[in-house]
Amino acid sequence: MLTQEQIRDIRQQIDFEFKRKSPPEGFPKFPDLPAGRYNDEEFFELENKHYWSKVWMLAGTLDEIPEVGNYMLWDIARQPIVIVHGKDGVVRSFYNTCRHRGAPVVTEKYGTAEHGLVCGYHGWVYSHEGDLVGMRDKRDFVDFDMECRSLYPVKTEMFGKLIFVNFNEDAPSLRDYMGPIYDELQEFQFQNLRLVDHYVWDLHCNWKIAMEANMEVYHVKSIHPQTVDPSLDYRGNVNTLYPHGHSRMVAPNRVANRKSGYAQAGTDLREIETVGEIGRTCTQSYHIEPNWVSPLGPVLFPVLHFWPVNIRETKYEIRWFAADWGTGPVPEIFRKQIEYFNVVITEDTQFGDAIQKSVDSYAFKGVPLCYQEARIYHMHQNIDKVIGANIVPAHLRAEPVIGEEWIHPNDTSERLRQQEAMAAE
Template identity: 55%
Template sequence: MDSATIATMKALMEWEGQRKAPPPGFPKLPDVPAARYTSAEYYALEQEHIFRKTWLFAAHLDEVPEPGSFMRWNNAGDPIIIVHGTDGVVRAFYNTCRHRGAPVVTADKGCARRLVCPYHAWTYKTDGTLVGVPERQDFVDLDMATRGLIPVRCEMFGKLIFVNFDDGATSLRDFLGPIAEEWEEFGFDKLRLAARHSFDLACNWKVAMEANMEVYHVPFIHPETVAPLVDAKRNVNHLYPGGHGRMLAPPPREMQRESVRALENAPNWTAIETVGELGRTHTQSYTIFPNWVSPLSNYFVPPLIFWPTSLTSTRLELITMAPDWGDGEAPDLWTVPDETSPSGRAMARLIQEDTQFGEAIQRSMESRGFRSVPLSYQESRIYWFHQHCDRMIGVDRVPPDLRVEQAIGAEWVSPNDPRVALMEQNAADLAMTG
């Protein structure tokens, strides 16, 4: 990010902190229909048209580190295999044998030069090619060249592996849009996977995710964890094509001494040397449609991934990626040791604060008292997310009583930002009157 852009961002944060109303021209956000969180019909539309047609984070290269490595991945319904081919290419396939439909891979992880179905020993190369069929003479006109494992779109950003079930989808880089360039400073091609843990939540996936898409709640839910480090009043939201978003907020002008001391006593983390000024000194978090939320800093890239497991349940993945920590203990930003847990880990305090009300909110939403959701300007990233959900589904496919209005226009979507012109005009007016 160049110096002029950094200066503009800093000025925008000050402008946001001083405004008395939403920016002139920003649309009044209509209520979000309540049933988007409770309707089985809408949930089915999400599964078919969102999670089957967008790029989804699946794995880190450290999980399939060498040629022949493979892992199972089942977070989006259909069983998938992620395979690091012996030719060095990372691919994804449906974990379904082309003979009788048995899973080709039954172990969660492994390493092999061939993938052998345990049912009848049909054998595949790591590029998916079928190369072995026992008693082949008994199959009439079996064209092995057309019976390889069925591929799933698979592309990488740095060491991150994404999949997409839609063969006609745009490339991963085009999907990320301008965010791909903004992320270059964080060195995704050098980050190691430090921790990956999952926890089940008893609420709709959007209930869980939206708690991480605004800072309106920070003073109330995080008074001792986030609030001392983030000035929510000077937060700037940015909307990107494709339903993505970003928040950028400075630290409070006068940080509490306890918070400063905590930072000074932080572990000896390895820094990402290429991160620029805002990444080093401010809090920023990206929402990548549909289910990724991650703060980024000069020490970590720690995404939270929200996987719907039913209408009223979510699997939350807590991931920490960081530069090489050498012989030290691998950093884990989101979980802490817990001897009472089957996994040996528990959610850290900050995550517990964000998830503590999920089940109660879901129950409350299912009551007759929940009619609709009025969102503020501060919560515009949530409304933008809902707009894109309907666009992915196809607005005409969404029942009228479940739709959100397409209220936020392209003029508010990056690279456009009317706030910059408003801010500059305000400064010019003050200069003239001063």
């Protein structure tokens, strides 16, 4: 939930953004981001080894495995994982790698294993908890201890119905990782939302090039003149940078308090009632590292993910969530909204291939980012922090120029509050 104080702060910051003639005093100049961060194999390997192996990732939702015994294969993060809804209601994840000779324990994208997971190669059986509970011809294995041949677990936590995994056993809790965003997202009720749609597009560029199109609104006037620009006023956009590289943007709608398209259409769709004033009058969008972007709303909204396939190919995964619409198929107005959004994200992705070619060209050396694009720099800076600043070669580094003084809770709202206090004295 955004508190009343936060809402007041955001309103004040929007006002500041509209009026400012330059970035706030003292805001850092960003060094050019090295082009190699998008095409250098060495950097891509560093990301693989030291970044993706340590971050919390959205793997799916309980709607995909709603019943006890349901399982799903998840490999979009390039590790073979099986996620199981256990008898005790707990969702657990394991490497889908049999402890005998590595055959996959399950082979279908979705399935049900009432009495355990049975490897198709020699028939070893694993419980929903991942323990090896059955094997053929055990007499042929000398001194064999079944107890130490459980499936390798993957750290798993729920956020409402969302299933998050982390390949690092020692990772902080999801709550600590998400920080203030964990509380802010509560008003969207991820414990009650239904999965409306889920699809994946193939993009031909580095995953960060694809994702960065969704982390700033500087582009809105140029590439969304007919779609986003008429409704969103990018000049009032407020960026908030959080620890762990996460960030939020709040951009005011041009007509504040306008009724949603759903209400105008006269439908009686249920809204997510707890969504607050900002979520109803602005575009409130989050980036959660590594690859979550979600422009939220009170009726239907997408959660976007960008997964590297290799250094120049990306899977763009899109999930839609809404409050329960009751019985019956997905409402037609949702279908229309998704169709419309797909037009917008086609606009967003249109330059990906060409940008990748530019980055690969002899000419391209680096990227100068502006104040409005601060969320992108913040993300890069955090990637290097997670990898280990001194492991990243100097020519590939995003120098850490955004100091703690610009990261929540020390953001612009704090400065504005101080100014206000001084003016009142």
